[in-house]
Amino acid sequence: MSEPQVVASRYAAGGGAASEASSRGRLWRAAVKWPMYAVAVMPVLLAAGWRLGQGLGLRLEQLLLFLLAAVLLLAWENLANDVFDADTGVDTHGKPHSVVNLTGRRDRVLALANGCLVVGLALMALVALRSSAVVLLLVLLCCGLGYLYQGPPFRLGYRGLGEPLCWLAFGPCATAAALLALAPAGEGAGGVPWGAALLLGSGPALATTLVLFCSHFHQVEEDAAHGKRSPVVRLGTQRAAGLVPWFVAAALALQWAPVLLGWWPLTALLGAIGLPPARALIRLLGEEHHQPERIVGSKFLALRFQAFNGLGLACGLALGPWLTALAGR
Numbered sequence: 303m304s305e306p307q308v309v310a311s312r313y314a315a316g317g318g319a320a321s322e323a324s325s326r327g328r329l330w331r332a333a334v335k336w337p338m339y340a341v342a343v344m345p346v347l348l349a350a351g352w353r354l355g356q357g358l359g360l361r362l363e364q365l366l367l368f369l370l371a372a373v374l375l376l377a378w379e380n381l382a383n384d385v386f387d388a389d390t391g392v393d394t395h396g397k398p399h400s401v402v403n404l405t406g407r408r409d410r411v412l413a414l415a416n417g418c419l420v421v422g423l424a425l426m427a428l429v430a431l432r433s434s435a436v437v438l439l440l441v442l443l444c445c446g447l448g449y450l451y452q453g454p455p456f457r458l459g460y461r462g463l464g465e466p467l468c469w470l471a472f473g474p475c476a477t478a479a480a481l482l483a484l485a486p487a488g489e490g491a492g493g494v495p496w497g498a499a500l501l502l503g504s505g506p507a508l509a510t511t512l513v514l515f516c517s518h519f520h521q522v523e524e525d526a527a528h529g530k531r532s533p534v535v536r537l538g539t540q541r542a543a544g545l546v547p548w549f550v551a552a553a554l555a556l557q558w559a560p561v562l563l564g565w566w567p568l569t570a571l572l573g574a575i576g577l578p579p580a581r582a583l584i585r586l587l588g589e590e591h592h593q594p595e596r597i598v599g600s601k602f603l604a605l606r607f608q609a610f611n612g613l614g615l616a617c618g619l620a621l622g623p624w625l626t627a628l629a630g631r
């Protein structure tokens with residue numbers, strides 16, 4: 303049984319006000335899932351690391367505004383996801399930590415989601431005003447991809463198409479927006495920096511996409527029963543688990559190739575600090591892919607890989623020239 307399920311059953315069975323309060327606390331923590339916000343902050347942290355490594359200036363206030371806006375936009379995506387999944391019924395029994403299930407207030411959750419979207423976009427508009435209007439267009443594209451993933455009438459995630467959308471949003475689109483946002487006004491006049499965004503964002507976005515892919519394993523039965531044909535439902539848990547090492551290898555290969563080509567400093571290999579959780583994830587899903595109660599944490603192992611790998615790469619890119627200068631002394 304997953305932690306939220308354990309909490310839900312304890313809660314249902316009664317057991318005193320104190321234990322009820324702590325159970326609800328745990329459900330709320332599972333609903334907020336703060337570690338997930340690592341995926342939202344990564345594109346701009348990578349862009350910051352890349353600019354520092356290139357000896358280009360960094361606009362701290364733009365970085366902070368972008369970070370806050372990205373967190374609000376991911377909060378919108380997750381709250382709206384709970385609302386849309388409540389409408390299809392897929393979360394009704396399998397997700398006691400859905401904010402809609404916890405509060406019983408679908409409309410208020412939707413209002414809160416929309417509030418996060420409006421404030422997040424307003425902050426992005428401010429960032430765009432101080433850099434390039436294209437920033438806002440790219441972020442609107444990210445939000446559009448997020449809506450296509452889960453909102454009616456599209457619900458492309460229900461057809462197993464969520465992973466490419468996720469890669470596009472957190473990879474080229476968000477990274478290009480972040481690169482433009484951190485550049486001095488006027489520097490972005492040359493259009494969207496697709497080349498730099500693809501080079502920098504492709505590997506880390508694959509790690510983010512792995513988080514989404516792993517989030518489907520433990521709920522494969524509920525998803526199938528509600529017509530949600532996630533990649534894991536389509537492939538079966540065994541074949542899907544077999545893809546996990548390839549995700550990890552491809553994410554790392556896309557970061558190591560620029561080092562081998564001499565485009566990035568050796569220190570960019572620091573992204574390898576994500577390897578221990580990746581190995582644990584590969585082993586866990588390889589052995590237990592068919593046991594939902596044992597693999598409920600697989601999404602968070604993937605998240606640890608994504609966070610350590612992305613932070614390692616961002617720091618490695620930023621520190622490269624410093625360490626080269628130190629070594630040359």
Ligand SMILES: C/C(=C\COP(=O)(O)OP(=O)(O)O)CCC[C@H](C)CCC[C@H](C)CCCC(C)C
Nearest residue numbers: 342372375379383444445448451467468471476
């Ligand atoms: C909401 C997402 C996954 C949850 O999916 P699922 O319904 O399977 O989960 P539960 O079973 O737990 O309910 C993630 C979807 C990601 C989406 C394709 C792209 C989102 C883009 C963001 C809105 C953009 C963020 C801003 C940017 C500047 C970083």
Ligand SMILES: O=C(O)C1=CC(=O)c2ccccc2C1=O
Nearest residue numbers: 338341376380468510513514517
């Ligand atoms: O709740 C989840 O499972 C996810 C939420 C989320 O915002 C996200 C974003 C990017 C990749 C994966 C995920 C999730 O899995």
